[in-house]
Amino acid sequence: MRATDEVVDIVSRLIRFDTSNTGRPETTVGERECAEWVAAQLEEVGYSTEYVESGMPGRGNVFARLPGADPNRGALLIHAHLDVVPAEADDWRVHPFSGAVQDGYIWGRGAVDMKDMAGMALALARQFKRDGTVPPRDLVFAFLADEEAGGTWGSHWLVDHRPDLFEGVTEAVGEVGGFSLTVDRPDGEVRRLYLVETAEKGLSWMRLTCDAQAGHGSFLAAENAVTEIASAVARIGAHQFPLVMTESVREFLAALSEETGLDFSPETPDLESALFKIGNLARIIGATLRDTANPTMLSAGYKANVIPQHAEAVIDCRVLPGRQEEFERTIDELIGPNVQREWITHLPAYETTFDGDLVDAMNAAVLAHDEKGRTVPYMLSGGTDAKAFARLGIRCFGFAPLQLPPDLDFAALFHGVDERVPVESVLFGTKVFEHFMHNC
Numbered sequence: 001m002r003a004t005d006e007v008v009d010i011v012s013r014l015i016r017f018d019t020s021n022t023g024r025p026e027t028t029v030g031e032r033e034c035a036e037w038v039a040a041q042l043e044e045v046g047y048s049t050e051y052v053e054s055g056m057p058g059r060g061n062v063f064a065r066l067p068g069a070d071p072n073r074g075a076l077l078i079h080a081h082l083d084v085v086p087a088e089a090d091d092w093r094v095h096p097f098s099g100a101v102q103d104g105y106i107w108g109r110g111a112v113d114m115k116d117m118a119g120m121a122l123a124l125a126r127q128f129k130r131d132g133t134v135p136p137r138d139l140v141f142a143f144l145a146d147e148e149a150g151g152t153w154g155s156h157w158l159v160d161h162r163p164d165l166f167e168g169v170t171e172a173v174g175e176v177g178g179f180s181l182t183v184d185r186p187d188g189e190v191r192r193l194y195l196v197e198t199a200e201k202g203l204s205w206m207r208l209t210c211d212a213q214a215g216h217g218s219f220l221a222a223e224n225a226v227t228e229i230a231s232a233v234a235r236i237g238a239h240q241f242p243l244v245m246t247e248s249v250r251e252f253l254a255a256l257s258e259e260t261g262l263d264f265s266p267e268t269p270d271l272e273s274a275l276f277k278i279g280n281l282a283r284i285i286g287a288t289l290r291d292t293a294n295p296t297m298l299s300a301g302y303k304a305n306v307i308p309q310h311a312e313a314v315i316d317c318r319v320l321p322g323r324q325e326e327f328e329r330t331i332d333e334l335i336g337p338n339v340q341r342e343w344i345t346h347l348p349a350y351e352t353t354f355d356g357d358l359v360d361a362m363n364a365a366v367l368a369h370d371e372k373g374r375t376v377p378y379m380l381s382g383g384t385d386a387k388a389f390a391r392l393g394i395r396c397f398g399f400a401p402l403q404l405p406p407d408l409d410f411a412a413l414f415h416g417v418d419e420r421v422p423v424e425s426v427l428f429g430t431k432v433f434e435h436f437m438h439n440c
């Protein structure tokens, strides 16, 4: 049995575990069952696994290690989270936890985020064990809880409390990268760019508060917390941060310009809009050109004729690598002296270079299975478990290979309705991943 013989069934089976992560631990229930099933599949072929609950009952994580030829080389971590965001079944064409395989797709919540990669990793781990494969270096397979709520009860807990699980790991691959973007070349040919994630924006949620004199709504008011917060929020919401291209973005746009013959240089007027010429992926790429600070929550007051003494707001801040200090300086100017700020969540940005043996192995694996392929680095506007592993000094990449149909709006499937992944993409990805792991 080859990994490609069972990977579709495995992905479908993984989707049938409802591992919805609501963000509230008491209603997040499916992870244990799913993790135990993954462990059983690994043990069935001879792995000894470690099941670890990350700080809370039911937050199940599974680890297995396949020894490599050279124990002196650092291990490669292959990680996938098993939790998914919730889904409203009524909105879907198929039940989101059916794992239906129809019309050439595997359907369901997690199909692209990220039970596809979890399934590919599991199927390949099983094949390697059955075949007695010895990879060039140790492979550590990790199936994780709680990514969709930031990894507090998953990757971050494991890094803080069980760093031994990652002993000797120097590099890692996980989501969100390795998928193809088809572009038309000026010579009439197509090129498939495989986007390898080499960077992630920082994810920081900021609470703004203002405390001022409370008073009667009919009086002259020297202070007003609502006005202060509203002004600060309005200034932040209207502010555009400067265009700053980090190396990952610069390299990606240079490759895009080269392949399409279009101009995506930093000087392009309204570059964000111009990027939509490549399709909806522009929603992600465009968001990696600047820091952003989007007001998302606002609250104050309890009665129409009372000026409250307290008002607050929450701002979703996404900060580019190397920009944190400058970003905070700007925010302080925008909020002024009467508004205080604090981080509710603060996960720094991450960036690594697109070079070295592991990148060469990704390149070779893609080219071996797609002669029109080319790997390019890119930055993710969101966050993944890589942020946790980077804290251990692990060099992280997003590489979950998928060859996608040119017209599929891949970005829309993440957390979207009718999430699904083409069967062919998963079979292709499994072969690329196999090639990669054999040569990593």
Ligand SMILES: [Zn+2]
Pocket: 081, 113, 114, 147, 175
């Ligand atoms: Zn994910």
